[in-house]
Amino acid sequence: MSQSKVCLVIGAGDATGGAVARRFAREGYTVCATRRSLDKLQPLLEQIRIDGGIAHGFGSDARKEDEVIALVEHIETQIGAIEVLVFNIGANSPSSILTETARRYTKMWEMACLAGFLTGREVAKRMVARPEPGADGASGRGVAHKGSILFTGATASLRGSANFAGFSGGKMALRALAQSMARELWPLGIHVAHTIIDGAIDTEFIRTLFPERYALKAQDGILNPDHIADAYWMLHQQPRDAWTHELDLRPYMEKF
Numbered sequence: 001m002s003q004s005k006v007c008l009v010i011g012a013g014d015a016t017g018g019a020v021a022r023r024f025a026r027e028g029y030t031v032c033a034t035r036r037s038l039d040k041l042q043p044l045l046e047q048i049r050i051d052g053g054i055a056h057g058f059g060s061d062a063r064k065e066d067e068v069i070a071l072v073e074h075i076e077t078q079i080g081a082i083e084v085l086v087f088n089i090g091a092n093s094p095s096s097i098l099t100e101t102a103r104r105y106t107k108m109w110e111m112a113c114l115a116g117f118l119t120g121r122e123v124a125k126r127m128v129a130r131p132e133p134g135a136d137g138a139s140g141r142g143v144a145h146k147g148s149i150l151f152t153g154a155t156a157s158l159r160g161s162a163n164f165a166g167f168s169g170g171k172m173a174l175r176a177l178a179q180s181m182a183r184e185l186w187p188l189g190i191h192v193a194h195t196i197i198d199g200a201i202d203t204e205f206i207r208t209l210f211p212e213r214y215a216l217k218a219q220d221g222i223l224n225p226d227h228i229a230d231a232y233w234m235l236h237q238q239p240r241d242a243w244t245h246e247l248d249l250r251p252y253m254e255k256f
Contacts, residue, residue: 004030004054004080008072010062010119011035011088015203016152018044019225020086020232025053027233029084032075034060062089062115072122081130084236085123087116088152091170094163105166112170117177120149120192124181127190144189148236151178151194158196182245191243193235198250199223221251 007024011017012033021031025048035041038059048055056079060067075082091111095104127147155161157175160168178194185192200206200213200222207214216222231249238244250256 005083006030006032006075006080007084007086008032008075008082008119008123009034009086009088010115011090011152012041012044013088013090014044015201015225016197016228017086017088019229020088021055022048022051022053023226023229023233024084025051025055030080031055032058032079032082034058034062034071036061062087062119063110065118068115068118068122072119072126076126082123082126083147085119085147085149086152086232087119087150087174089115090152090154092154092156092164092167095166096163097165100166105169108166109170109173112167113173113177116151116174120151120177120181123147123149124185124190128185128188132189145191145240146189148191148193149181149185150232150235151175151192153178153194153196155196155198157194179245186240186243189240191235191238191240193244194246195228195231195235196246196248196250197223197228198248198256199254201225201228216251216253219253221253223249223251 007029009017009021012021012035021033021044025031031048033041033044038057041057045055045057058071060071062068089111091108093108130146151174153175154171156164156168157171175194178192182192202217202222202224228249235244
């Protein structure tokens, strides 16, 4: 197995996930990025490589336990130890409670929460089993820091809005998962953190469907994915005597 330090990004889409992957690649991490469609990952992988980084792509469904187990096993044995896990699956699909179906509701929970549990569990088992890092004085973040698990949340993690029952249920459950994991794993040297991304992000989705909101970009009124990625890097770099568990990120004009 290579001695590369690995950042695994589950849900490396065109906005936050891709920006986080590029940010960690610039810091010297080997990036392992996943989407359900491997083809959609190719532009991100190519950009990281053009910029001098190392990237591997995987088409994987994080809701499937066997696929998650196989993915983590392959990375750990063939690529390197996962030092950072970023779980970034969205699952946002608005619908009236009057017309919502059990199938759609369940799928949103599987994407937003179950997938976070499966990937978080598998990576945490690997991190916990590692020897104490920095015993030779090499670690600058404290002897017991074995890695970071970072979950991407949303406004829906805190409150349920009309037409977002499924999304809010999944994201609130993910937040509870992150809290439980942090209380168990922090003493074992694993930094578990949860972000609240509260506001529109600079994406093609927002540009196309919400042009009035996208127009606020000129006033710094929507989130820049690269700036979100900077915050994720900051979380991973924190010393364990001042770990953040939950971090809110929103444009200055966003109400809260």
